[in-house]
Amino acid sequence: MPLFDLPLDQLRGYTSRVTPPADLQTFWDATLNEARTFPLNATFEPVENHLAVVDTFDVTFAGYGGSPIKGWLHLPVNRSAGTPLPVVVQYIGYSGGRGLVNQDTKWAQAGYAHFIMDTRGQGYGGILGETADPHPSAGEVAYAGLMTRGSGSREDYYYRRVYVDAFRAVEAAQSHPGVDPSRVVLAGISQGGGIVVAVAGLVAGRLDGVIAALPDVPFLQDFPRSIDIAARGPYPEIAAFLGRHRDRYEPMLAVLNYFDGVNLARAATARALYSVAQMDDVCPPSTVFASFNAYGSGSAAQKDIEVYRFNNHEGGQEHHWIRQLQYLRELLG
Amino acid sequence: MPLFDLPLDQLRGYTSRVTPPADLQTFWDATLNEARTFPLNATFEPVENHLAVVDTFDVTFAGYGGSPIKGWLHLPVNRSAGTPLPVVVQYIGYSGGRGLVNQDTKWAQAGYAHFIMDTRGQGYGGILGETADPHPSAGEVAYAGLMTRGSGSREDYYYRRVYVDAFRAVEAAQSHPGVDPSRVVLAGISQGGGIVVAVAGLVAGRLDGVIAALPDVPFLQDFPRSIDIAARGPYPEIAAFLGRHRDRYEPMLAVLNYFDGVNLARAATARALYSVAQMDDVCPPSTVFASFNAYGSGSAAQKDIEVYRFNNHEGGQEHHWIRQLQYLRELLG
Amino acid sequence: MPLFDLPLDQLRGYTSRVTPPADLQTFWDATLNEARTFPLNATFEPVENHLAVVDTFDVTFAGYGGSPIKGWLHLPVNRSAGTPLPVVVQYIGYSGGRGLVNQDTKWAQAGYAHFIMDTRGQGYGGILGETADPHPSAGEVAYAGLMTRGSGSREDYYYRRVYVDAFRAVEAAQSHPGVDPSRVVLAGISQGGGIVVAVAGLVAGRLDGVIAALPDVPFLQDFPRSIDIAARGPYPEIAAFLGRHRDRYEPMLAVLNYFDGVNLARAATARALYSVAQMDDVCPPSTVFASFNAYGSGSAAQKDIEVYRFNNHEGGQEHHWIRQLQYLRELLG
Amino acid sequence: MPLFDLPLDQLRGYTSRVTPPADLQTFWDATLNEARTFPLNATFEPVENHLAVVDTFDVTFAGYGGSPIKGWLHLPVNRSAGTPLPVVVQYIGYSGGRGLVNQDTKWAQAGYAHFIMDTRGQGYGGILGETADPHPSAGEVAYAGLMTRGSGSREDYYYRRVYVDAFRAVEAAQSHPGVDPSRVVLAGISQGGGIVVAVAGLVAGRLDGVIAALPDVPFLQDFPRSIDIAARGPYPEIAAFLGRHRDRYEPMLAVLNYFDGVNLARAATARALYSVAQMDDVCPPSTVFASFNAYGSGSAAQKDIEVYRFNNHEGGQEHHWIRQLQYLRELLG
Amino acid sequence: MPLFDLPLDQLRGYTSRVTPPADLQTFWDATLNEARTFPLNATFEPVENHLAVVDTFDVTFAGYGGSPIKGWLHLPVNRSAGTPLPVVVQYIGYSGGRGLVNQDTKWAQAGYAHFIMDTRGQGYGGILGETADPHPSAGEVAYAGLMTRGSGSREDYYYRRVYVDAFRAVEAAQSHPGVDPSRVVLAGISQGGGIVVAVAGLVAGRLDGVIAALPDVPFLQDFPRSIDIAARGPYPEIAAFLGRHRDRYEPMLAVLNYFDGVNLARAATARALYSVAQMDDVCPPSTVFASFNAYGSGSAAQKDIEVYRFNNHEGGQEHHWIRQLQYLRELLG
Amino acid sequence: MPLFDLPLDQLRGYTSRVTPPADLQTFWDATLNEARTFPLNATFEPVENHLAVVDTFDVTFAGYGGSPIKGWLHLPVNRSAGTPLPVVVQYIGYSGGRGLVNQDTKWAQAGYAHFIMDTRGQGYGGILGETADPHPSAGEVAYAGLMTRGSGSREDYYYRRVYVDAFRAVEAAQSHPGVDPSRVVLAGISQGGGIVVAVAGLVAGRLDGVIAALPDVPFLQDFPRSIDIAARGPYPEIAAFLGRHRDRYEPMLAVLNYFDGVNLARAATARALYSVAQMDDVCPPSTVFASFNAYGSGSAAQKDIEVYRFNNHEGGQEHHWIRQLQYLRELLG
Numbered sequence A, B, C, D, E, F: 001m002p003l004f005d006l007p008l009d010q011l012r013g014y015t016s017r018v019t020p021p022a023d024l025q026t027f028w029d030a031t032l033n034e035a036r037t038f039p040l041n042a043t044f045e046p047v048e049n050h051l052a053v054v055d056t057f058d059v060t061f062a063g064y065g066g067s068p069i070k071g072w073l074h075l076p077v078n079r080s081a082g083t084p085l086p087v088v089v090q091y092i093g094y095s096g097g098r099g100l101v102n103q104d105t106k107w108a109q110a111g112y113a114h115f116i117m118d119t120r121g122q123g124y125g126g127i128l129g130e131t132a133d134p135h136p137s138a139g140e141v142a143y144a145g146l147m148t149r150g151s152g153s154r155e156d157y158y159y160r161r162v163y164v165d166a167f168r169a170v171e172a173a174q175s176h177p178g179v180d181p182s183r184v185v186l187a188g189i190s191q192g193g194g195i196v197v198a199v200a201g202l203v204a205g206r207l208d209g210v211i212a213a214l215p216d217v218p219f220l221q222d223f224p225r226s227i228d229i230a231a232r233g234p235y236p237e238i239a240a241f242l243g244r245h246r247d248r249y250e251p252m253l254a255v256l257n258y259f260d261g262v263n264l265a266r267a268a269t270a271r272a273l274y275s276v277a278q279m280d281d282v283c284p285p286s287t288v289f290a291s292f293n294a295y296g297s298g299s300a301a302q303k304d305i306e307v308y309r310f311n312n313h314e315g316g317q318e319h320h321w322i323r324q325l326q327y328l329r330e331l332l333g
Helices: A008-013 A024-036 A158-174 A191-203 A223-229 A235-244 A249-256 A261-265 A285-294 A317-332 B008-013 B024-036 B158-174 B191-202 B223-229 B235-244 B249-256 B261-265 B285-294 B317-332 C008-013 C024-036 C158-174 C191-203 C223-229 C235-244 C249-256 C261-265 C285-294 C317-332 D008-013 D024-036 D158-174 D191-203 D223-229 D235-244 D249-256 D261-265 D285-294 D317-332 E008-013 E024-036 E158-174 E191-202 E223-229 E235-244 E249-256 E261-265 E285-294 E317-332 F008-013 F024-036 F158-174 F191-203 F223-229 F235-244 F249-256 F261-265 F285-294 F317-332
Strands: A043-047 A054-062 A068-076 A085-091 A113-117 A179-189 A210-216 A271-277 A303-308 B043-047 B054-062 B068-076 B085-091 B113-117 B179-189 B210-216 B271-277 B303-308 C043-047 C054-062 C068-076 C085-091 C113-117 C179-189 C210-216 C271-277 C303-308 D043-047 D054-062 D068-076 D085-091 D113-117 D179-189 D210-216 D271-277 D303-308 E043-047 E054-062 E068-076 E085-091 E113-117 E179-189 E210-216 E271-277 E303-308 F043-047 F054-062 F068-076 F085-091 F113-117 F179-189 F210-216 F271-277 F303-308
Touching: A008 A285, A024 A158, A054 A158, A068 A158, A085 A158, A085 A191, A085 A317, A113 A158, A113 A179, A158 A179, A158 A191, A179 A191, A179 A317, A191 A210, A191 A261, A210 A317, A223 A235, A223 A249, A223 A285, A235 A249, A261 A285, A271 A285, A271 A317, A285 A303, A303 A317, B008 B285, B024 B158, B054 B158, B068 B158, B085 B158, B085 B191, B085 B317, B113 B158, B158 B179, B158 B191, B179 B191, B179 B317, B191 B210, B191 B261, B210 B317, B223 B235, B223 B249, B223 B285, B235 B249, B261 B285, B271 B285, B271 B317, B285 B303, B303 B317, C008 C285, C024 C158, C054 C158, C068 C158, C085 C158, C085 C191, C085 C317, C113 C158, C158 C179, C158 C191, C179 C191, C179 C317, C191 C210, C191 C261, C210 C317, C223 C235, C223 C249, C223 C285, C235 C249, C261 C285, C271 C285, C271 C317, C285 C303, C303 C317, D008 D285, D024 D158, D054 D158, D068 D158, D085 D158, D085 D191, D085 D317, D113 D158, D158 D179, D158 D191, D179 D191, D179 D317, D191 D210, D191 D261, D210 D317, D223 D235, D223 D249, D223 D285, D235 D249, D261 D285, D271 D285, D271 D317, D285 D303, D303 D317, E008 E285, E024 E158, E054 E158, E068 E158, E085 E158, E085 E191, E085 E317, E113 E158, E158 E179, E158 E191, E179 E191, E179 E317, E191 E210, E191 E261, E210 E317, E223 E235, E223 E249, E223 E285, E235 E249, E261 E285, E271 E285, E271 E317, E285 E303, E303 E317, F008 F285, F024 F158, F054 F158, F068 F158, F085 F158, F085 F191, F085 F317, F113 F158, F113 F179, F158 F179, F158 F191, F179 F191, F179 F317, F191 F210, F191 F261, F210 F317, F223 F235, F223 F249, F223 F285, F235 F249, F261 F285, F271 F285, F271 F317, F285 F303, F303 F317
Parallel strands: A085 A113, A085 A179, A179 A210, A210 A271, A271 A303, B085 B113, B085 B179, B179 B210, B210 B271, B271 B303, C085 C113, C085 C179, C179 C210, C210 C271, C271 C303, D085 D113, D085 D179, D179 D210, D210 D271, D271 D303, E085 E113, E085 E179, E179 E210, E210 E271, E271 E303, F085 F113, F085 F179, F179 F210, F210 F271, F271 F303
Antiparallel strands: A043 A054, A054 A068, A068 A113, B043 B054, B054 B068, B068 B113, C043 C054, C054 C068, C068 C113, D043 D054, D054 D068, D068 D113, E043 E054, E054 E068, E068 E113, F043 F054, F054 F068, F068 F113
């Protein structure tokens, strides 16, 4: 497909018109404090994975509202008993879930603890999930898909629950004895990358141990522009909803503003390695650069971005994974 | 599009391989009895509809589990004060809701009471809705869309709630003083037609007053065949779900069997006017004939079917409405 | 679909490069004078519409060249005998006709006289029509569709006949005793909206009684830009024709210039309520704003425009109808 | 595309259910007699074609109703003065016209007189035309395209005029001194091939000199089956029209029956070389075999058919032309 | 997509009309004998894979004509030094190559030696490859893609070289000291599955050690039917080629007959676990059953097939992998 | 399709950012000198073409590396024995070959010698070819199609061989006694037009006789922009390849730079008639103007360009041919 977004030199300088709501921190303080009133209850059940080199644990922990959130923890079999491992906490792309028990072990193969969080209410699109989204808004009328679930208020918006789950997933990962809680890396592609950005921002000042963020072609960034220009993928769910609910544009933007990675990224302090694809019409490059340029702007966090010039939303794929492996090797020794 | 289903002479004799579960009546007895434990609480608030010839009431009544179900009741302004009118209870096509206050008044224009039921959890696709589906299964992982919501058990399956709502909608319509409860006609297109078939079967022996059913190109009929051959529309949601959940085919069919119009139609006693479109790849003609051929088979109910030879799922449209108007004029005088 | 036209602030100031031909008024004076040499012969035959609240008359009147043009006149049954009603004259979207007898009664439901004009030679696309276009150019070689019929000269161009029919439709509506000729509103969507703009301009100084114009997402505006940027719908018929007839670009523009709403709108004096959809790739928003900005510019006519931000050519639909009902209620009491 | 029609062995034996109307010959006798009441007036104006080896004449002759029909006559420059040449009369595919002056000279290159008939009202689709279809039905409401123009009666149906034009084109070709009137070959692809079949049947007993017919993947054969199974091309225009005009199926078939190649082919006596493509979803192979199997069945005319096994409607293209050249060389020496 | 092939009960009994050429064994004896005249020269270079639990070797060996064929050998790091492992030899789907160094280690994770063969001339479609196809036919005119490369003769046909490479890949795998040569399992999806079938047949009587074959939705089976009915994927490359080269149908089938899995499968003796997807329009289910039903028919080899009822060519995916892991665990202990 | 490239006034001034490599001339000197070390060996075998007005010769000559390149030479039968004719050397569009013996004789019909060069390795897409591309890079892994064959180095790049073939085709044409070697015209559409531009540049100072160039909607121009904006056709093969081979962008551009028409056109001295289509998304108009604006800039060669305003890649078609015939008539008398 032809290039459709800004040219690269303008992308590098692109700043979103998104500005954080005045009470952004208050909102998230209240949200996360409430979440922490539920005991984490992280459990790790060993499970048959049919593999010889990786051990897998079926994870459950209390997410938003105390709901049970599923996950996998993969550990290399040949780990040293007394030496906890750095952990990669991985979030999943839109529509997917944690998958089958041995479907993705890649960070464990690389010698890390590998924690995969199931995304509530998803897992219908190609990779199975098992975590429900038990919230009143689930039964409300929304556009098909999850992007507009509960979008009537910031309190009910679907991603409030997801971000809380994701924050607590870090705590759950840190609670396992095989994991070194001071060396947490966040990773994810598309929606997973968007959650990485959000959590990287939310942990700042609230939770220690996150030392790096690896958002790939992240979704959930720069909503006002994304919903105007994304041609495929989940952003158009919002546009379609607004095409039906013609009076909801401003209120919708006001709600989304609390969840926009561009706003949350500013507070981040962990170093970051982004990726962006210049022909990506699902997560347009300008919206990714909007996030990258905002990321850690308070703390001058170290950050890099890998540009994939002729790729659509598939981004860097297996090539970028090797790039990340090298990046982590440097970081974690 | 080319003809793809059986030729017309075979359609006329086609019988589905669907057979009712042994406890079909028991299941629905229990379900409807439980539903009736909730007071109906039907309310009719007059509302501004900007029209001069139709009065509109904003309806709420208790559906499945007592949940508030919305609707509209339209009455012709020039009705006679003391003479209650026959009522057409209308169900809506998949993805739609009751719409705006004056969006569809067609049966009221024809001089009938016109009751439109909102479909819980729908109203996202083109015609707005306002009725939530507050059930735990709403937050579960399912295929995008509603066809597989709660499909893990007959108790939780989404259409159990919808059919109950629809049954109670008849009672709600009957409860209005402007309505003659002994002259209820059920009407609907596609999903609306499927609900018509279901309610026509469910009222038999349980609720008096339904004297005619007008299912147009009805959906929700002959599931085993529908999910194999429908190329577009909501049936493929089930096929796609089964493509992911490869072990759910038999259990899914077992659940759907309680909701298949082919099974429910048998008990119907009201006369019926079906329509079918011979090039319909959303609700294939064989599945509609399966329903028609089963309809009222116990009671030899009077039934007719209008065949639209070169139409896809749009069926007879405005032409069929006139056909129905004439049919009702004959029936109701 | 992504935004593809100018941003909203530029749309609000956008002026078309279209400028009226010097003899625009002369051309239309001659055209309309000639049309009026044919007696109007408006007849209104009562017809069975199967409705209880609306009376319908089968209309015929002499349009361009004296050809019989069909229409419907709907009147509320509960009208006051001696009080003529304001009338809404409605024109139809491209490919459609007047439809079946009871297919669209919406303005009559609202208490107005509702006059629907059939569009000559159309009615093949989804809503039936019954009015022929008996002109030599009908048999000429043109691109499939009507946009290029007779486009070899301004005299023979198809829309010359349509605009004349539409002008005379106002006169026909005014001639019915149930109609108040001093309170005529013009309404229409897409092509219907384009005809509204044209007639609003043409009546100025030539016919009294038109007090409001309601063009929705109007077609037939700013041809030079429309044929360059519209991706779907009828404008591309012209582009495709010019792709075949490579020497016809300038002559075609010269002909279209006599029919471009941007030119005709200038003379309008009736107040106007436009609608525009910002993701409309059939009638791109800039071309609608070109018309709106030109509308009534001579007389400083009162005008408003409703912008539908996330809609394609469907525009405001049922929401905009309520907007219009409120607008007319204010205007007409 | 996959095979979708009958397998080859069944195709070879396939007989259409079409049976000729009782008055088929009477209808065409009357039609052609009336046509002949107009003087043929064939004129041949030499015209600059920018070529060195072919001379071209701009042809006009009186077709149906005496309307002027255009054409080209190409003659090899190196022809012998006193020796008239056999002529190939070529009809054009749907939507096309005679084209530009030198666009197709292929039969003249092979040493024959090459007569191309423009198709009235066509020439909009890719190859230009210049012949109008000046008939009242041209302005009537029909489906976009020409397949349903005038289909309300056999007298007004568009192809009545085209077949008459095509018949008279043979007479026009025969009237040129450079042409040997006793050696006329008819050729055409798709619609052109359908016209070949029709003319081959119509000339039998009415006009001498046609000695061979070359219908390639002919259109206009076996209408009842074609409109049911053709997925693309012009047959679906009829299906779409019938999807709108739901009461016109039987009357339409009754009209088409007078124009169906299957009926007209029976009377043909000239030898024939057909082609058919087995994956043709525009002119499905069964409908071509229906024509081939009926062709000349009264007179046991010699006939052959070339089957293109893996082709869609493109058929044999340049390969089949060479096959035809060899066939004619054999026939004409 | 709707079911389009035979129903399941007929599939289970379906026999292809393909029959082996008389000299099938002679042809392959000669081919493989000639291949073995080139020294195998299998080399295994340790390579950085950035993983902690798997060791990877960059493999090169001499394939057809002695050409260097690339591959990967993955071994679990925690293997026992002196105990060679059973090996899974994996072939790749059409258009793919061996991929990056750590892109697919799944069988090694399960504790087996995992040998991946690069496919010559492929690796352009999504998974990179590095093996050239240095043969004169590579530069010939063929249809885009590889299905028709060298199809002018059985000697030059592309898959002759691929099958030889694949045969020698087994020998190469067996030559590594970490591999137990008596326990070789062949695995592959689509084209990979087709190669599995071919090699399972070719090793019979020629090479010991292959004890199981795992063809998933195999390609390259039952060509005469496949090229007629497959709607997507590489089979249509052949159909398209034959649509151009209209005289090559019979010769093409004669060549393909030497490479059709249906013919090669008969000789197989290793036990087999197939998979098939019933809505697969790339490798239609009948063609897979044709192979399964022929497989090992001489030796009554033990065989099973997993049917995926609502899947297209994706087949059983991660679910089927677990099925295979369990199958191998049972077989290999 | 909508206009998507620069407006016409900017197109007229558009200059590509492509700049020629320093050693461009050296590279081509070496390449062509090496090519000329192979004897040309042009042979012209008379062949049966089934035509009466054109004689055809089956041509073979030594192209790049001495490989035999096929072609046709068509001469008018009625040529004067002792008067050699000006020759039009025609190159073919992407995927096509020289076609069948009589498939395209158009320049011969106009009285010129008409030399058609087959394109090595092509002829699979619709027009058959018979010339192989026997080079090691043919068997390498590349993207499907030829655009990236051998793109690892300027020496191996596929178009190096094609341009050499095309250069020698001129020499071959000149070697025939019926051809006037001092009056050579180069013609071609799309890829053919791109080759015209290249050869027009390469002959300057190296080969006499080329007096005019007729590049229609030429391909192979302004690669850096083309691969960014072309939406269809062969340019996207390069973009897709770079999407896979993420490290090849700069090296690829460096190689392409030796073959970019924008660089080669500068040296041209023959007069030129270009064509460009303003809605062409295969060879976008800016890339054609980049070439046109660079063409002959050293020598102020006379040049013209015909702009087709509403055409996509079909350009001017039969209309432009007449334009070219008139142009050549003027030039050649």
